[in-house]
Amino acid sequence: MSHIIHRNLRRTPPLAVSATGLTVRDSQGRSYLDASGGAAVSSLGHGHPDVLAAMHAQIDRNAYSHTAFFTCEAAEELATRLANDAPGDLDHVYLVSGGSEAMETALKLARQYWLEAGQPDRSVFIGRRQSYHGNTLGALAIGGNEWRRRPFEPLLMEVPRVSACNEYRGRADGQSTEDYTAALLAELEAAILEQGPQHIIGFVAETVVGATGGAVPPTPGYFRGVRKLCDQYGILLILDEVMCGMGRTGTLYAFEQDGVVPDLVVLGKGLGAGYQPIGAVLARDHIVRQLRDGSGAFLHGHTYMGHPVAAAAALAVQKVIQRDCLLGAVTVRGAAFRRMLRDAFGSHPHVGDIRGRGMLLALELVRDRDSKQPFDPACRLHAAVKEQAMSRGLMVYPMGGTIDGRNGDHILLAPPFISTEAELAEITSRLADALTRALTSAT
DSSP states (O other), rough: OOOOOSSSTTTTOHHHHHEBTTTEEETTTEEEEEEEEHTOTTOOOBBOOHHHHHHHHHHHHSSSSTTTOOOHHHHHHHHHHHHHHSSSOOOOOEEEEEEEHHHHHHHHHHHHHHHTTTTOOOOEEESSSSSSOOOSSSHHHHHHOHHHGGGGGGGGOOOOEOOOHHHHHHHHHHHHHHHHHHHHHHHHHHHHHHHHHGGGEEEESSSSSTTTTBBBBOTTHHHHHHHHHHHHHHHHEEEEETTTTTTTSSSSSSGGGGTTOOOOOEEGGTTTSSSOOOOOEEEHHHHHHHHHHHHHSOOOOOTTTTOOHHHHHHHHHHHHHHHHTTTHHHHHHHHHHHHHHHHHHHHOOEEEEEEEETTTTEEEESSSSTTBOOOOOOOOOHHHHHHHHHHTTOOOEEEEETTTSSSSEEEEOOTTTTHHHHHHHHHHHHHHHHHHHHHHHTT
């Protein structure tokens, strides 16, 4: 009997005993092909020798030092690299232990920025429906993942939300992409005016929506329009790249492809590629300058922030990505993977959409392609897909509630950047088999 409070309290998951490359092995001798990077985390696969060596070297030098007393070389070098590689003046880095901590940090940093600027009435964030920003109370409040939020609703701050940018679900028949984008921007502007710009701290969004919507990219021009509105009304733009950042979409920062620079960007998952728990917030110069010239301190902190071993691991990950030209590989292999998925599922009667960027892709499952009608949530199709995939030695990331928190199913795919075309073909083959078996019980 396990004494761990597992995610499913009625089932203990397999015991992982080793992992190399794309393969994870359990205590029963079974092997699993990791097609989701866990939760879009393992960008370099498992057991990368360079990252392991960097961690060992850091442990030998200094395993832990508290940031109230010391900084460390690995954290300083990591921050310098992240800032130098970021567009614009995103020159300031705050290192924490994961994505939820990073989002919580960004929310507090944004609030304190306005306090230091002499505008204490700013207390409102605007978010989007069908979004996810983490599981702490602050991050959960900002997000629009209804099934995660519902049990804790009384504890969450009020957050006005606007529609997600999801062309497959949101664009009406006969409506152009440009008109759809314009309508979304008009909705955001109306929300800003309704709340009063003088009360708003910032607008929070995932650049490419992750697990809640299923690798949903923005329409062309959407974020440029958002940036323009934020500038026009004097509010901050906070982009969540916990899942889609750090090369996952083919550029180190996903927003580079949208031609904008946010005021704050939130990182996690792929930053450390799973080798250590780590997250980060990058802030533009005017944010930090306001605090430096005011109180001189950010009123926030965590015990393990700037952890030396975590920083060393993340730094090694960044060095490998650059040295091995993996951003280009993500673009090339992502395009190849998308072709494979289209060949296998493009005319599938129960696959409505194949979408994403780079190596962050998803299939949205539907009962009927023409009407986009989802499966009955009672079918729990996403859960059946995961079970069938695991039985075939395949790890994917299916989710339910794709459309509104209750209806809709999708399968998220986020294989490591080092995946070969042969491995991507094997993933596609096993997924096709798993989906066929899962659909047998749902149709």
